Amino acid sequence: MHHRTDYIRLRDALSRRQKQRQRLAIKRRQCMIEQWFCLAEGYVPRKQWVTEKSQDWWERIVLRCWEEQDWLECFRMTRETFEHIVCILRPRLERQETSFRQPVSVEKRVAVAIWCLATGSCYRQAKDQFGIGLATVCSAVLEVCYALETELLSKTISLGGEVGAIMDGFAAMGFPHCVGAIDGTHIPICAPGGSPEQYGNRKKFSSILLQGTVDHRGHFIDVEIGWSGKNHDAFVFKNSAICAAMDAGTFIPGNPSLQLGGVTVPPVIISDGAYPLRRWLMKPYGTHGETNAHKHFDRALCRSRNVVERCFGRLKSKWRCLATRLNCREENVVAVVTACTILHNICEEHGHNSLCHMGDPNPVLVPQEEEAGLEPDRSHLEEGKVVREALATFMFANARQ
Incomplete structure (x- = not known):
């Protein structure tokens, strides 16, 4: 009985193989016939080159x-x-x-x-x-x-020759001798295959960080794109090109300085508490503020720094691909985000900066907190404290006049 069953299975398998060979032979003959007609009677046109679509x-x-x-x-x-x-x-x-x-x-x-x-x-x-x-x-x-x-x-995306106009713009907001506001925001991306944890952040989704520095109008003057969302904002900043350029004094043409009470104040950039204090990077006193001058400094800084958060809101409301997970490969993410920042500047420069029907979404900003897990640079920290104190005293004195 077992031999009979094995024989039937073998026969069926041979039959299937034979039928498959027959189908392949028929296809080969059809191809040969088509080629023969092409040679004998000329080109036989295809039914369609591409599928017809509506224009x-x-x-x-x-x-x-x-x-x-x-x-x-x-x-x-x-x-x-x-x-x-x-x-x-x-x-x-x-x-x-x-x-x-x-x-x-x-x-x-x-x-x-x-x-x-x-x-x-x-x-x-x-x-x-x-x-x-x-x-x-x-x-x-x-x-x-x-x-x-x-x-x-x-x-x-550059500072250009508008340093004076930018300083005047921030001074009108209440913060003198400032050339930009810096902050970071998360750009959601599709987790790359094989290593989803590589770009995972504290919000439990995959992202890259966009660090943007903007002027008083909310135009990008520098962007740093591509760092994983799992990195802290201070880490991205310390490894960014703008940090190296500002330390070297090459980012701002002429690098004009201001003398306040015997302290040389360089052009400054303002940030939130997540960034490290430097002689050119001002952050709020926060809980360390003790005097009225310190509190006035924090209010002026917060009011002026808000321009970068509004910029991120407009960026993501206009270019909706940044508000959802970017549908592109890992190696193309930086180019897509960079293109959006370029188009943002172009649209704002031409006055297309407000759409009444679109509400600004809440950008996924990096939390405002002190540096975590980073050793502070004592020399930069002490210089930053001196400059910040001179600015706070000057701003409070002008506000009382």
Whole structure:
């Protein structure tokens, strides 16, 4: 009986293999027949080169019918600003036409990227919206982000020659001789495969840190992007380029100083309690404040430093991809976030800094607390205390006049 069962199984297996060979032979014959017809009678055209998609929304509605308010709501900028960006990026994004098909225009590729960054939509929604393939959407977003980083980063995010205007702006807020406010915020990302704990933070999600330094208007003058969210804000700061440049006195042109009661006060940047005190980095006294001058200093610093928190709120309300988990590979995260900060500065420079229907989300800021697990640099700490005391005395004396 067992031999009979084994025989039946073997027969069925041989039968299946024979049928599989027959199907493969039929496919080979069909391929040979198609090739023969191609050689004998000419080219046999394919049924379709690409799947037909609707071009109606972008070409007929957006380009022909949309008004400025429509552009502001969906692209966070006017059409004039959009065309200005396209003009700058065109030499890098232009593609050569071939005999097979026309390339996707630079305007459409830039629009796809800005749409995805602004709305936070997934790539599948964007492909249906613009009538292009999924792979084209993915490549367009990354190409535009890298082009923005290459062409506009140094031109857009910099101190420039506006040091005097920035100092006047912070002085009007109540803090003199200040050139910027610094803080950090978490950018949620998809946990990289194999090591989700590498970017895990105290909030129990994966993120990278965006350390931003802004002027009195909320424009970025420096960004540090890419550190894991598990790092403390003070650690990121001490390893950042702006810290090294300010220590060397090369970040601010001319590095103008101020004499207050025999103390030389360099141009300062203000921060919260999470940052280490330096002669050029002012943080509040907090619980260590004892006098009325110290309390006045803390109030003025808090009022002036609020500009960076409002900047992060506007950044994430405009570029919604930063408010949710970034849908890109680990190696492309920095380019995408950098592109958003560049577009933020461009939009604010052109006056597109308020959208009445959009509420500023609460940015996931790094907690305001003292440095944890970092050995303080005593020389920097003592110099910072001297400068802070001189500023506090000067500000309190001016407020009483």
